[in-house]
Amino acid sequence: MADNSNSPHVLIIGAGLAGLALAQSLRARNYTFQVFDRDVSEDNRSQGWCITLHGDLLDSFARYFPSDMPDLNMVDHLYGTGIETSSAVYHASRNLLKELVRFGTKLGNRQIRANRGKLRSWLMSNISVQWDKQFVRYEEDASGVTAYFQDGSQFRGDIIVGADGIHSGVRAQLVPEIQPGFLPMGVICGELEAPKEQYERWMQLGTSWVSAFSADLRVTYLVSSITEDGKKAKLYWLFGWQDEDALKEEFWTTKASREEMHQFVLSQLPKLHPQIAEPFEATPVEGMVLPPLRLCDMLPAVLPAGRVSLIGDAAHSMTPFRGQGGNVAMADGMSLARLLNEKGANQSLSDVLRLYEEEMRPQAMAAVLESRGGAYEANAQTTTTKAS
Ligand SMILES: Cc1cc2nc3c(=O)[nH]c(=O)nc-3n(C[C@H](O)[C@H](O)[C@H](O)COP(=O)(O)OP(=O)(O)OC[C@H]3O[C@@H](n4cnc5c(N)ncnc54)[C@H](O)[C@@H]3O)c2cc1C
Numbered sequence: 001m002a003d004n005s006n007s008p009h010v011l012i013i014g015a016g017l018a019g020l021a022l023a024q025s026l027r028a029r030n031y032t033f034q035v036f037d038r039d040v041s042e043d044n045r046s047q048g049w050c051i052t053l054h055g056d057l058l059d060s061f062a063r064y065f066p067s068d069m070p071d072l073n074m075v076d077h078l079y080g081t082g083i084e085t086s087s088a089v090y091h092a093s094r095n096l097l098k099e100l101v102r103f104g105t106k107l108g109n110r111q112i113r114a115n116r117g118k119l120r121s122w123l124m125s126n127i128s129v130q131w132d133k134q135f136v137r138y139e140e141d142a143s144g145v146t147a148y149f150q151d152g153s154q155f156r157g158d159i160i161v162g163a164d165g166i167h168s169g170v171r172a173q174l175v176p177e178i179q180p181g182f183l184p185m186g187v188i189c190g191e192l193e194a195p196k197e198q199y200e201r202w203m204q205l206g207t208s209w210v211s212a213f214s215a216d217l218r219v220t221y222l223v224s225s226i227t228e229d230g231k232k233a234k235l236y237w238l239f240g241w242q243d244e245d246a247l248k249e250e251f252w253t254t255k256a257s258r259e260e261m262h263q264f265v266l267s268q269l270p271k272l273h274p275q276i277a278e279p280f281e282a283t284p285v286e287g288m289v290l291p292p293l294r295l296c297d298m299l300p301a302v303l304p305a306g307r308v309s310l311i312g313d314a315a316h317s318m319t320p321f322r323g324q325g326g327n328v329a330m331a332d333g334m335s336l337a338r339l340l341n342e343k344g345a346n347q348s349l350s351d352v353l354r355l356y357e358e359e360m361r362p363q364a365m366a367a368v369l370e371s372r373g374g375a376y377e378a379n380a381q382t383t384t385t386k387a388s
Contacts (some may be wrong), residue, residue: 216242
């Protein structure tokens, strides 16, 4: 391992996918860093959904992460079940169920469909996160930067990286004018546990995730885990509908009760093919996820020069419909660590951060725009294998 004892000390705000990918890549290069998160512990928040880790990201993990990482296959949402991952997009109006595209390892796509909670735990391997540390502000001067936290503590570093998600406090101080914008689509999320005879029927359409378009609806359900004895599966879903009112700050879901959300979803199900509608119909009122997800996105901005930068959703955010947000977030973390390592000896920290941002911006911009399109178009998917 390289001796990077004179390397910059990196303060990472946020132990999500981006922050932890950065931390692992720094650990691999023997850099010193600290990771802070406002959560009180690793599992105090549901990480309900799954994300698809695409082939190029898997290559980057192999290249940039330390060699002592545990087996990544264990994060697969179907690990140990012997079921191969397959996902599909359908046109699913009341009387028509037509497969449009299909993906999955069964079709030769190199990917892992990761249970998000397990992925986060994997990314935390051999990293000690400082929990219950809510970032409040930073102060930057010629020799370094200090991060201040809600509990009164403060930490000094050479750079601060805001990996604190879509509502980033680091971004709010760095570029207060940059904020995510709402998109004209309402979304309600739900979770349920289903017995074998139900989940097996639903998985006939796709073992990992099933997405469907019908009239103004765009719905997705996914299997996030199956119990070891196979008797039950946990599912997560997103129920989306086109709605100009969703552009408003005070869209009705913002203050809706679980009962109101449940009623709304049930009232829309007749627009869907009954086979697709089943998991939504089977979800009890308590399964409605709060706080409600608001569909929004944000293009990456040019950041002021200095000792502070952003990665992941803090820098750019996108709709979940192309399955790219988490992949891009982790790629950001790895790029930043790579550039610190490659350029840090000869260039100022501010220059290295600028190089990272110049590399990140065009890639993130393309992903944000593609993901926006993916909310409304069935075929707007990357790495697809067309169904015959
Ligand atoms: C329903 C859904 C499905 C998705 N599906 C996919 C998919 O299939 N594929 C994909 O690639 N992406 C997917 N995404 C997107 C993906 O989850 C995000 O892009 C990804 O989580 C971003 O990672 P991040 O580390 O930037 O932010 P986050 O994961 O949000 O992590 C931010 C961290 O910062 C912490 N934090 C926040 N504020 C503070 C503070 N003030 N002080 C300290 N800590 C703080 C938070 O506690 C959190 O741990 C999906 C998203 C949703 C909502």
